[in-house]
Amino acid sequence: AQTVTQSQPEMSVQEAETVTLSCTYDTSENNYYLFWYKQPPSRQMILVIRQEAYKQQNATENRFSVNFQKAAKSFSLKISDSQLGDTAMYFCAFHGGKSTFGDGTTLTVKP
Amino acid sequence: DSGVTQTPKHLITATGQRVTLRCSPRSGDLSVYWYQQSLDQGLQFLIQYYNGEERAKGNILERFSAQQFPDLHSELNLSSLELGDSALYFCASSPWTSGGVVEQFFGPGTRLTVL
Numbered sequence: 001a002q003t004v005t006q007s008q009p010e011m012s013v014q015e016a017e018t019v020t021l022s023c024t025y026d027t028s029e030n031n032y033y034l035f036w037y038k039q040p041p042s043r044q045m046i047l048v049i050r051q052e053a054y055k056q057q058n059a060t061e062n063r064f065s066v067n068f069q070k071a072a073k074s075f076s077l078k079i080s081d082s083q084l085g086d087t088a089m090y091f092c093a094f095h096g097g098k099s100t101f102g103d104g105t106t107l108t109v110k111p
Numbered sequence: 112d113s114g115v116t117q118t119p120k121h122l123i124t125a126t127g128q129r130v131t132l133r134c135s136p137r138s139g140d141l142s143v144y145w146y147q148q149s150l151d152q153g154l155q156f157l158i159q160y161y162n163g164e165e166r167a168k169g170n171i172l173e174r175f176s177a178q179q180f181p182d183l184h185s186e187l188n189l190s191s192l193e194l195g196d197s198a199l200y201f202c203a204s205s206p207w208t209s210g211g212v213v214e215q216f217f218g219p220g221t222r223l224t225v226l
Contacts, residue, residue, distance in 0.1 A: 035214075043199060045154075045217035091153060095215065098167045099144060101154040 002027040004094050006102035013082045014110050020067075021077045021105045023092030032096035034068065034075045039104070040088040048090070051075065082109045114138065115218035117202050123224045129190040132221045136183055136204030142166065143185040144215060145177055146201040154201065160185055192225045199223075 003026045013019035036048040051059045051068050059066050067076045087109045092102040114137035136143050145157040156169035160179035179185040199222050203215040
């Protein structure tokens, strides 16, 4: 069975600064996708970024980028130029044969 | 708006009762997933259907069951409800690709409160 671990329950960052959220996973599958989702207070699940496991190049979406280390089974999310609207819970997720989510990291962006 | 709809938005019921949650996937999506999110916790995968057939099963209790109908909408049935079943229940859908699950689109969730 696969597992997803987010070791940082809570983090905070000053507006305009950079923050990195950690995620590690364990799986025996070869073909899978990794995702970061954002869940603001509205509780809606919003896709932030995705990474195909077979791609070596790290995914980037505007201010969001990942550091994907397949051998180490690590998938961290970097948020640059943090904005107040980035305040939310962030979930790392594995989608393969089954879907597995981490327990989440609550990020607070301070003005 | 993800295109996935869930009804009802809120549901309040008593212990021992049975409820049905409904999900309509995005147009064209064949896969439907159900998740449970208890307060301030991560999402627990319950079950996945693909084109009417069960595809994968997670930590779904025996008191819970689901199905996907020919029109691709799905229902999650929760019976003999307990206080601990109070949670936000999400439905997600995804299109089929030969490469697997590229992205899941989440509905707004149904908040179930068991009193």
